[in-house]
Amino acid sequence: MSTERKRRVNLAAAGRNSSATELPPESTDFEAARAAFLRYCRIRNLSDKTLDYYRDTLKELERQLTTLEIERPMDITREHLMDALETKRSEKIKRGRAATPADATMNKLIRGWRAFFNWIHTEGFIDTNPFKGIGTIKSERRIIETFSNTQIKTLLDAPNRSTFTGYRDYVLMMTLLDTGVRVSELAGLRLQDVDWRDRTLKVYGKGRKERLVPFSRTLEKHLREYTEMRGVIDTDHIFVNIDNEPFQVRGIQQAIQLYGQAARIKGVRVSPHTFRHTFAKMYIMNGGDSFSLQKILGHTSLEIVRMYVNLFGTDVAKQHAKFSPLERL
Template identity: 30%
Template structure:
């Protein structure tokens, strides 16, 4: 088999065996195809079964000139997974990246929005426009439920369990979780769903999708980024923000108001508590307040 045949087989494994999303599979594939591009540019003809550690080190060195340490670490991790798959399928006996070190990366904390800034962004939505009610409902849902942007655009009407006070979210790897929904978020979703959405010309396949574009189709992730960027510009917000900023703010505000890390982990849909710790930014002042409030020897 050639590289493309091995890649196609690997994609099937990621989709069927590991249940990964299309976006995740595309990212894995892109990094493997980088190796193929490097080999072609270097006039090397070697299959993934025969490629050596030395050749892959040369590839990583060439990539290091183009991307930062965090991206290098992701590429190495993705390639290790690919070659582990080849071992699993008995295509090769060793992982040529086993001894290649991953560059150390610091934990970059995204910006957090203050509640006043979130209110300002939502208040800046022009409700006189046809998409105004939809945009307000989407921002309230991003912040009120701590969703990933991919989870927001794929949210279904059948996922809304308002009577029970939850919405069902399908996250990474098609893993499902139930997230509590507040009355305010529920109110704005119902306004959009009952008063605006029925007037759209809903396209086939999007009948159950909650948030739709003007053509009656599922919104793209890029469109959510654009909506948020335009609102940030409108209120002269001096921060670089994205849909993920709302998710990070959701976690931070919950923790600062007394929620425990385990509960936040469940709501965010993180497999590991260490991932949640990256999202949750605590300043020293808050840590000091927690210690003085809860340590048993605080008055000793």
């Protein structure tokens, strides 16, 4: 007796025999479809971080589908996905998460799931794409927190610069403020990435994209002093811990958080990313243009940069009043 199916798989051989056993495993087994998709991502040479992102989002998708008692990718409907998204968002809000952070997390899931379903549909493992028409969640933009000048000075005064780790942390925070690099990019910096003549750092950002980030004469002075203090060791990572091993992202985050507590900084999250926001704010306030800021920060589009400009529009207006070509005629 043949197995009855509600939809056919978009494969030429699918209609020749109605037996589900002859269908490709990617159509009938979620684990097989996930493994094939991740293999495709590896072939595309996507970064390990991107692969981990897809693994995590698809793990959550499998959990939601198991709750709905759905096992075969070919049986997933748009309604199933809408139910899964609604359930997940409710779970996060019930755990005490604010709506806006919950929406941000949901959008990460949506982008991951969309990429997966787009691929298995393009490959012909499912007849229709159940994710078609499902967009990201529109959420309110939160005010970006940045450090004040006083807070920055207090933070930079917090490390004990008479010690190696204290001076390292001082230079580390200066680098974050002067360049706006991400904490992962900072942790990955190596000695050969510094061009002392042109005063640039070769940074490896998201999606394995390489860019050059300029730094100031002030940072050059302290960075040279730090590298001399660091000395010649086995690793070529610039920032190292007391054991002469690369200073990892988590360690950097914890160190900066502790300095924030010691400096009694209130009303703003003390983190490497706040340094990045502060750099962007001060760059715009001091007359920097959005296109160069985009290149420095490593954003693929101007959307985030426009957000900085809009948020600090009052300060930009002051700059315009000061440097307006018409006013200077």
